[in-house]
Amino acid sequence: MIDYQSRMNREIQIIKPSAIRKFFDIASEMEDVISLSIGEPDFSTPWHIRQEGIRQLDKGRTHYSPNRGFSELRQELCRWFDRHYGVSYDPGTECLVTVGGSEAIDLCIRTLINPGDEVLIPEPSYVCYVPMTEMAEGVPVIMETKAKDHFRLTPEELLAHITPKTKLLILPYPNNPTGGVMRREHLEAIAKVVIDHDLLVLSDEIYGELTYGDAGHCSMVSIPGMRERTVVVNGFSKAFAMTGWRLGYAMGPKELIAAMTKLHQYVIMSAPTPSQYAAVEALRHGDGDIAYMREQYDMRRRLIVSELNRMGLTCFDPEGAFYVFPSIQKTGLSSDEFCEKLLYEEHVAVVPGTAFGACGEGFVRISYSYSIKHITEALRRIERFVKKYES
Amino acid sequence: MEKVLQLLQENARLSNEQIAVMLNRSTEEVAAAIDDYEKKGIICGYKPLINYEKAGIERASALIELRVTPRKDTGFDAIAEQIMSFEEVESLYLMSGSYDLAVTVNARTMQDIAVFVARRLAPIDGVLSTATHFILHRYKDASVSLQGEEIDEREEQV
Structure with missing residues (x-):
């Protein structure tokens, strides 16, 4: 039998698969999941x-x-x-x-x-x-x-x-x-x-x-x-x-x-x-399409930042992209635990900060490339979740 | 504050606080703007969009084309006022083209609509003809798909 591992380039052997997908795969098997984990626009091409x-x-x-x-x-x-x-x-x-x-x-x-x-x-x-x-x-x-x-x-x-x-x-x-x-x-x-x-x-x-x-x-x-x-x-x-x-x-x-x-x-x-x-x-x-989409993202951004800060998942005002990166420290959970429990208990998928480097511990990435309807419902669930763990 | 209208148009249940945050205004400003829109009759009401088929509630709808003779003094207005006073009438528009008034009508059954057209609409003075088209299925209403939510096909990549 061929030992493929030993024949591979040594660099490819040490490269880890991306951790962003980890919860996405679980989420896609679940019912009624709101996934705020995707890293691409929700708009179709103009x-x-x-x-x-x-x-x-x-x-x-x-x-x-x-x-x-x-x-x-x-x-x-x-x-x-x-x-x-x-x-x-x-x-x-x-x-x-x-x-x-x-x-x-x-x-x-x-x-x-x-x-x-x-x-x-x-x-x-x-x-x-x-x-x-x-x-x-x-x-x-x-x-x-x-x-x-x-x-x-x-x-x-x-x-x-x-x-x-x-x-x-x-x-x-x-x-x-x-x-x-x-x-x-x-x-x-x-x-x-x-x-x-x-x-x-x-x-x-x-x-x-x-x-x-x-x-x-x-x-x-x-x-x-x-x-x-x-x-x-x-x-x-x-x-x-x-x-x-x-x-x-x-x-x-x-x-x-x-x-x-x-x-x-x-x-x-x-x-x-x-x-x-x-x-x-x-x-x-x-240029008009960019301006339109940017305005839509901007409104969602304001909403999500304000709501997260209100519920105590503090985040600074992010001025670019379509992600917020709140601190989850007040829940006492690690990034991984937070994401796993949030997915299983409230059916909301977000990405652990650690997927983007060890110093991302204590944070999660939430994408706002979603409709207001999805964002507001996800925020409701996240708030319920945070209340449960802060006490 | 036209943006307030746009946001409410998409989702009338957003709170004043949420709208204020999204538009970077104070809650008071947003509340005052909505108040003003309501007073001026720019915002005429808020209603849920109900999928009656799903709710299992019996309901029939029709679109009726009316040809009418405008009256000398009031044109189409007097006839229009008479028609819009019927509670079965959901909407009423004056149209360009081959007929004059477009009336959408809701009732419990198609039979009820037939009776409504024959007994109340057609006999109105000045109505020359009616053409009733029953709605068989609603795919989209008020900009919202009634086919259920679109599936998010986006995949997390890396």
Whole structure:
């Protein structure tokens, strides 16, 4: 009999499966469950964008695209990026269309990291950075962010983890799971340390368009001196509710984009063709859709934050993405216990904070990418649950 | 405060406190706005949307097209007022196109509606003709699907 385990790559053996799914699988077997655990928009892709995808399929646009993505799309992307974030990129050499933001993250890490290079990762954060770093034989170095700082990375925390082996800082803001954002002044403080220590940055801004408040999203590449040392990753999934179309992109210095394109060429070849045409429509005529969805999320966000704080699951005002990250300490339960008991006793599914790093203990992630009706009913159940355990 | 109307349109049972939080206003402001809408007749009422089929309550509905002769002094208004005073009438609209008034009517049985049309609606002075269309099944009413809740097909990924 073949011992498959011993024949596998040693990195894949140490990578753990994601813990986000743990309760989702149980929840999907149960009746009358309200799941506030999903990490994608509840909106369907706006109709005019879907229509464009259908139109292109009708025309028989079913072939591969150029490796980097259609030039029309890259031009629109660069125009859109400039319009929204005030930074211009050359569509010919500084932009790569990928299969979701996830592919772009993987390409960037594999392009930059040699065995032993240290990669700085703030936590709690999205679950892919550590395993992708490990697959590249890099060394993930975790920096804990704290509720008192609204889960922002502070320059002090960054400085404390830089060593001569540090190569790359991953900056995942607006943040999944905390909803934390880095405003211009916070990015400037980080940029100073990054430039002083000659680091590179992978800025995962997939939730950028879901930034609440008047200021809007500030991209790391708009900070002076950062464009030349940053690969910025973004995509269509969250901003345009296009998760299933699998389309993202990276912008960065042309040397890095060229290297990432080599890898992309061999592993993926090109992003899905109908999706790329639909994306052109989204970029040209989708600003109104983004504004509408952001407004809806914002109303739900206010409601859920206010109700959670009222029932004593304190959370700071998250200014981005569609998650809240309340502290559950007053229940005396661990994150895992809280999620398990809440699911079995009240049929509400949320994700333990520990799925996003050990420092997520004492917190849970609640998604508000659900209708008001579901959110209010789930909050009623959560309140009943909290009352039971606080006494 | 038009947003208040939008939110209530979707769910009239939201509390003033909840609406206030969602719109970043004070509860007093929201209460005053709703009060004002009610006083001015902009918000005309709040009702549940009942799926009678599911409730097992016998109920028939019809959409009736009426052709009428407008009266010299009052046009369609006097006839309309007469028709809307019947409690069976759920809605009444003046229409463009091939007929004049669209009346939706609810009663216990189709027979009751037939009697209503023959005895009360058709004989009204100025009514030229009626065409009664019975509603066989309701799929969606007042923007709400009556087919049961859509299943959330989203999958947790990683």
